[in-house]
Amino acid sequence: MTTTATASYWEPLWAQGRRYRHIDGPETRLLEQHLGQGRGRPALDIGCGDGALARHLHHGLGYRTTGIDCSRSAVALAAHGAAPGHGPVWRCADITTDDLTALPDPAYAVITCRLVYRWMDDKALLLDRVRRLLAPGGTFWVVTEVTGRREDSDPLQGLGISPAEVEILTAGWSVVRTADLDVLRCYALRP
DSSP, X not given: OOOSSSXXXXXXXXXXXXXXXXXXXXXXXXXXXHHOOOTTOEEEEETOTTSHHHHIXXXXXXXXXXXXXXXXXXXXXXXXXXXXTSSOEEEEOOTTTSOGGGSSOSOXXXXXXXXXXXXXSOHHHHHHHHHHHEEEEEEEEEEEEBTTOSOTTOTTTTOSBOHHHHHHHHTTOSEEEEEEETTEEEEEEEO
């Protein structure tokens, strides 16, 4: 079985130049609405890819952001051209297996997981680790596709998470807010 949440899966894709959905105006407005201004509080972007979301959190919303990804090529792409000390901190790390104490902050006001949750093999483990890193009153922001939101004829129709996986994601949070972006659903989850 090929596991899709590991560096061995993602590294060749990023190294070969594969790129993914860009952040657009409607998504940045939802981020501001649900996360608010950072005022220097720490944020963690899980699966940062090319760094677009981490940079928006840092420069656009004012969070002190760390972006992590299990792919060294993705982290190198994210860090490319950035002046040291003037943007997010970049780390090659796997949220499900690496030592969380190696992260720059012990807790985060915001943790984001954009287009990554669907690929995580052990979603319960991911959620446990996120809960340990989330500061009191913090927000876990997840953007993912949900199965069945595409046309039946679309070959990617089954790409999203199932209703059972939605239940795993949303169970145990005191606040669950959702917003839709075409085939994507955004979740603002609070303890």
